[in-house]
Amino acid sequence: MNNIPHANKSFWLAHSGEYTPSLPLKGSIDVDVVIIGGGFTGLSTAYHIRKADSSASVAVLEGECVAFGASGRTSGWVVPVPVLDPTTAKVLYGKERLTELQNFAWDGLDYVQDLIKRENMDSDFEMPGVTFTTFRGHEKRLEQFTKYWHDQPRSKDSVFLDRAAVSEALNSDAFSGGCRMPHSGQVNPVKHSRELKRIAESAGAQIFEQTPVLDIEDKESFFILKTPEGEVRAKHIVLGTNGFTHLLPPELGLKRAQLPMFVYQLITEPLTDADWKALGWKQGQFYDKTTYCPPTCRTTVDGRLQFNLCDIYVGKGRSMDEAQKVQFYDAAERMYKKIFPAFQKLKVAQRWSGACSIPFDVRSQVGTLHNGRISYAYGYSGAGVMMSQNYGRVLADLALQRKTELTEHWFVATEEKGHAKLKRFPLIPGLIAALRTYFEYERVSALSRRRRLGLD
Numbered sequence: 001m002n003n004i005p006h007a008n009k010s011f012w013l014a015h016s017g018e019y020t021p022s023l024p025l026k027g028s029i030d031v032d033v034v035i036i037g038g039g040f041t042g043l044s045t046a047y048h049i050r051k052a053d054s055s056a057s058v059a060v061l062e063g064e065c066v067a068f069g070a071s072g073r074t075s076g077w078v079v080p081v082p083v084l085d086p087t088t089a090k091v092l093y094g095k096e097r098l099t100e101l102q103n104f105a106w107d108g109l110d111y112v113q114d115l116i117k118r119e120n121m122d123s124d125f126e127m128p129g130v131t132f133t134t135f136r137g138h139e140k141r142l143e144q145f146t147k148y149w150h151d152q153p154r155s156k157d158s159v160f161l162d163r164a165a166v167s168e169a170l171n172s173d174a175f176s177g178g179c180r181m182p183h184s185g186q187v188n189p190v191k192h193s194r195e196l197k198r199i200a201e202s203a204g205a206q207i208f209e210q211t212p213v214l215d216i217e218d219k220e221s222f223f224i225l226k227t228p229e230g231e232v233r234a235k236h237i238v239l240g241t242n243g244f245t246h247l248l249p250p251e252l253g254l255k256r257a258q259l260p261m262f263v264y265q266l267i268t269e270p271l272t273d274a275d276w277k278a279l280g281w282k283q284g285q286f287y288d289k290t291t292y293c294p295p296t297c298r299t300t301v302d303g304r305l306q307f308n309l310c311d312i313y314v315g316k317g318r319s320m321d322e323a324q325k326v327q328f329y330d331a332a333e334r335m336y337k338k339i340f341p342a343f344q345k346l347k348v349a350q351r352w353s354g355a356c357s358i359p360f361d362v363r364s365q366v367g368t369l370h371n372g373r374i375s376y377a378y379g380y381s382g383a384g385v386m387m388s389q390n391y392g393r394v395l396a397d398l399a400l401q402r403k404t405e406l407t408e409h410w411f412v413a414t415e416e417k418g419h420a421k422l423k424r425f426p427l428i429p430g431l432i433a434a435l436r437t438y439f440e441y442e443r444v445s446a447l448s449r450r451r452r453l454g455l456d
């Protein structure tokens with residue numbers, strides 16, 4: 001485990017086989033497109049640019065190693081959820097626009113499955129479906145969420161579960177209801193990221209790891225990106241930096257476009273037959289979609305359970321020190337032991353966390369800046385495994401300056417739609433404070449609800 005880079009950052013990074021990162025960039029190179037970030041967004045974009053135009057030269061610069069960020073720490077759910085809260089999204093954008101975004105997410109689910117099949121990717125992909133659940137006190141939110149899924153032509157087969165049905169499925173009376181949605185998949189995110197790297201490289205992209213971008217100079221007809229031992233001259237930059245985006249040079253105009261939000265995870269050792277019997281579950285995938293700090297659980301191909309914790313932390317300043325809230329792990333273990341008494345016997349193999357990216361909107365952001373010379377996608381709010389890869393297709397078209405069906409979607413913010421002016425928007429500091437307060441309110445109210453229910 002010691003030879004595997006950043007093995008302490010997630011179970012997936014530690015246990016997805018041997019890995020030697022690509023060499024850092026040394027010296028100068030010229031490319032058509034340079035991509036910052038070696039996660040799902042950056043790697044998917046690199047692959048699609050090369051597939052669309054094999055004459056376009058592409059380099060990916062990753063500061064640490066492929067999947068170092070959220071892509072290597074995620075739970076790996078491949079869920080077609082494009083917005084944080086469909087009810088609010090409908091009010092903000094209207095039914096038609098929300099439907100267009102939701103259809104893009106459905107396409108994304110198909111796209112990820114097709115890609116894995118077509119490129120023969122070893123990603124441990126499975127399609128077990130999910131039970132969206134809620135604790136007592138959020139029945140209204142669950143009802144709205146269930147109605148939303150049931151109204152979707154693609155998920156008419158979602159079923160509402162009353163309290164008794166959820167109790168039976170999960171062998172626990174802690175939940176007040178749920179919604180079974182069969183169209184949800186899961187991957188081992190590190191294996192999948194490394195497979196994305198493989199297919200991007202075989203399509204002709206160059207990938208440099210251990211190559212942080214330290215500075216960016218705009219020379220008007222091209223950019224120069226400085227790295228510790230080299231530099232890249234490129235006509236177009238793609239930003240695939242998600243929760244790290246605020247750390248990029250401020251001249252890009254994205255310093256205040258999103259906030260990093262740390263989400264905490266734990267995984268057990270493989271369960272024995274006796275453990276499964278004691279748990280008494282009908283299936284192992286549940287996801288509380290009615291709060292921002294959701295109790296969730298998924299299975300792995302080697303018979304482990306991977307839980308999300310129920311607390312979140314919104315990062316401040318430049319610090320990306322995700323280890324600072326270790327007490328969250330203890331609180332989560334206390335909660336899961338109370339919800340599922342059989343959890344007491346399970347051994348926790350690893351705990352970790354990572355940064356999601358929260359934008360000032362209930363949906364992720366994709367678009368261009370600097371007269372179309374920079375494109376970006378970020379702000380997946382913890383539902384980016386599928387969206388980030390699907391945005392890779394959009395970003396490829398933006399980088400190649402192609403107007404396509406994908407770039408014409410209303411949610412693709414090319415500059416004429418006004419997004420680039422966001423950095424000058426005078427209310428940004430107030431919005432940041434409001435967003436922080438909101439997430440803290442969600443965290444504290446989730447905690448007091450757990451206490452009321454005797455789960456803490």
Ligand SMILES: Cc1cc2nc3c(=O)[nH]c(=O)nc-3n(C[C@H](O)[C@H](O)[C@H](O)COP(=O)(O)OP(=O)(O)OC[C@H]3O[C@@H](n4cnc5c(N)ncnc54)[C@H](O)[C@@H]3O)c2cc1C
Pocket residue numbers: 036037038039040041042061062063064065066067068069070071072073074075076077078079211212213214240241242243244247248263264265353354355356377378380381382383384385386387388
């Ligand atoms: C704990 C956790 C659980 C999650 N669970 C789910 C889930 O189950 N399902 C789901 O759909 N989504 C989930 N998400 C969200 C999802 O993982 C992310 O939306 C997605 O991985 C984002 O991919 P990305 O490539 O945009 O960003 P990242 O994977 O964060 O990649 C950004 C990369 O940019 C690099 N970088 C940053 N700055 C620089 C620089 N200056 N120079 C060079 N490189 C740089 C970083 O090192 C990093 O590798 C979760 C996220 C977290 C953190």
